[in-house]
Every structure is written in C-alpha cells, then in structure tokens.
Amino acid sequence: MAKEHDEIYELFRKSKHFVFFTGAGISTNAGIPDFRSPNGxxxxxxxxxxxxxxxxxxxxxxxxxxxxxxxxxxxxxxxxNPEPTQCHRFIAWLEHTGRVSLVMTQNIDMLHQKAGSEKVHECHGSYSTxxxxxxxxxxxxxxxxxxxxxxxxxxxxxxxxxxxxxVFFGEQLPDMFYSYLRKPPMADLIVIMGTSLNVFPSAQFALDLAARVPSVLVNLSPTNYDMAMTHVVNEDLDVFAEKLWDRLK
Ligand SMILES: [Zn+2]
Missing domain, CATH: 3.30.1600.10 (SIR2/SIRT2 'Small Domain')
Structure with missing residues (x-):
C-alpha cells in the first residue's frame, strides 16, 4: 500500500491538468447520506x-x-447546512495552484463550490438554480x-x-455534460473519488478518460471498474486526501 501511495504522490506532483470526477462518497463525511448505501x-x-x-x-x-x-x-x-470535507478542500487547493481543468461531480450538494472550487460541472444538476x-x-x-x-x-x-x-430520473443530463463527454477538457490525470461508477451516462465520462490517461480511483469499497484503473485505493477519502495534501504542500 505504501508503494501505491508513493506512485500516486508522484502522479499528483507531476500532473498539470487534473480532472476530478466525484460521487456521493466524497460527501458522506459531511453528513450527506449516499443514495444507495444501507444508511443512505x-x-x-x-x-x-x-x-x-x-x-x-x-x-x-x-x-x-x-x-x-x-x-x-x-x-x-x-x-x-453541511460543510465541505477535507477532500473537497484539497481539490479546491489544487485548483488554486492552477492545475485543475475540471471537477465533474454527480453530487447535488454544492460542496465543491463551498470549498472554493470554481471549475465545477454538476452533471446531475443541483439546487444552485x-x-x-x-x-x-x-x-x-x-x-x-x-x-x-x-x-x-x-x-x-x-x-x-x-x-x-x-436532474431527476426521466430527465436529460445538462447539454454541457454531453459537450464534455464528446470533447473532454485537457487532462493528464483523472482522479475518481467516492463513486462505484455505476450511474450512467455520467460514469462514462470518467471511464472514457481513464482509458486515455493515468487514473486514480479512491473509494471506500472495490468497484466493478478497478481493473480499468492505473491505481485503486480503498480507504476513507479524507484520510487519503490529508496524507497526500501534507506531502504536496
Ligand atoms: Zn412561472
């Protein structure tokens, strides 16, 4: 595991065009229930x-x-009134270092923006409008x-x-999502956090990018797509983010 973390650290250190793809698992530590888990x-x-x-x-x-x-x-x-997690804040910090192309999120909780991220696309919409x-x-x-x-x-x-x-069941995802799907932003690393990638079409965006550039998937439990990733880490997202953030600062 330590070696895996060292390799991920190197990827994060070198990458200049991060794309993040986040799901419910990034917000569970903020007290927002996940849609599908038993306590959801x-x-x-x-x-x-x-x-x-x-x-x-x-x-x-x-x-x-x-x-x-x-x-x-x-x-x-x-x-x-949920507050962003360390993981949300870590992503916002990376954006402020000028190295994030896009944060695509399936979440509707607006916590990326509250943490300070600006390049956010909410592919399942949100309460903001x-x-x-x-x-x-x-x-x-x-x-x-x-x-x-x-x-x-x-x-x-x-x-x-x-x-x-x-975005409700039976509604289309935003046009912007399909634009990103057709023409993804510049990326040299895709970081997938807190999702098992089983909600489509949104997950397709992450899987397409993972087929082209190095990928890191961080999720509490294994997913059906682990084999498609360069690195997989199964641990608490905030624990993961804090360790990495400490080394990158
Ligand atoms: Zn009206």
Whole structure:
C-alpha cells in the first residue's frame, strides 16, 4: 500500500491538468447520506411520505403529480447546512495552484463550490438554480432558499411550481455534460473519488478518460471498474486526501 501511495504522490506532483470526477462518497463525511448505501438517503423516507416506492421522490413524472415529497426531503438535506470535507478542500487547493481543468461531480450538494472550487460541472444538476415548471423563469438559490429549507413548495409569480435544477430520473443530463463527454477538457490525470461508477451516462465520462490517461480511483469499497484503473485505493477519502495534501504542500 505504501508503494501505491508513493506512485500516486508522484502522479499528483507531476500532473498539470487534473480532472476530478466525484460521487456521493466524497460527501458522506459531511453528513450527506449516499443514495444507495444501507444508511443512505432513502432511509430518510418513511411511510408518511406517501410514495409508491422511494425512488419516486426523484422521478419527474411523479414530481409533476405530487412535488411535496421532494421538497420535504430537500428541506431535511438543506437545513443541515453541511460543510465541505477535507477532500473537497484539497481539490479546491489544487485548483488554486492552477492545475485543475475540471471537477465533474454527480453530487447535488454544492460542496465543491463551498470549498472554493470554481471549475465545477454538476452533471446531475443541483439546487444552485431552479426553473418554474410553467413559465420557465429561472431563479437562483438565494431566491428560494427560505421555502426550500422549510419544506414548502416554492411557487412562481405565475403560480407554477419552481423546481430546483436537480436532474431527476426521466430527465436529460445538462447539454454541457454531453459537450464534455464528446470533447473532454485537457487532462493528464483523472482522479475518481467516492463513486462505484455505476450511474450512467455520467460514469462514462470518467471511464472514457481513464482509458486515455493515468487514473486514480479512491473509494471506500472495490468497484466493478478497478481493473480499468492505473491505481485503486480503498480507504476513507479524507484520510487519503490529508496524507497526500501534507506531502504536496
Ligand atoms: Zn412561472
């Protein structure tokens, strides 16, 4: 393991164009439940939610009929005011050294930005912007933060429901994601953190890059794609980031 860490350190030291791809595992230490793990997000949903099945909370067709469960769950998540982890901060620090081309994240929690990263693409959207489902008017997070945190359904002046631009099941990923998929940013290293790469098409972005440039996958548990990576580390992401950060500073 020590040798593996030395090799990864060398890669990080030499690389000039990092691309990061992050998933739920980077935010679990911030107290944000992962979608699929046994202690995950769906555990927060109890019988009182009145859902046909837990995933319906993120299904666009269900939302159009009944947006209440989504806003109830959102208030539980957002009112916790999560703080970025050491791993988020490490990525932001690397960006400030001028060596990060892109941080692509599957997370909707906005923690990369809160840590100071700017070159972020949220391929599953986030709460940072919202769209009225009737008139299409856009709003920023500040404009609907209050109803979001209190679990109310934010309404537009036209009377329509304002939906955060989180990508639901049954919705397309942002056009920008497909642009990055077709033409990835300059990269000499892809670092994949906190994901088992089983959500598509987003995972395709990381796998395509990993086929072309050296790759490091850091995840608490093994994934089906470990063989496709140059280096795999199975440990706590913050422990990993702190060790590396100490040596790179
Ligand atoms: Zn409207």
């Amino acid at each position: 997000l769906y555990r927060l949903i109890d019988k009182t939610y009145d859902l046909p099945f837990p995933e319906a909370v993120f299904e666009i067709n269900f939302f159009r009929q009944n947006p209440e469960p989504f806003f109830r769950l959102s208030s539980k998540l957002l009112s916790r 919202s769209t009225c489902q009737d008139c299409g008017k856009k709003s920023g997070y500040d404009e609907i933060e209050k109803p979001l945190k209190s679990g109310q359904i934010p309404l537009c002046t036209c009377g329509g429901v304002i939906k955060p631009d989180v």
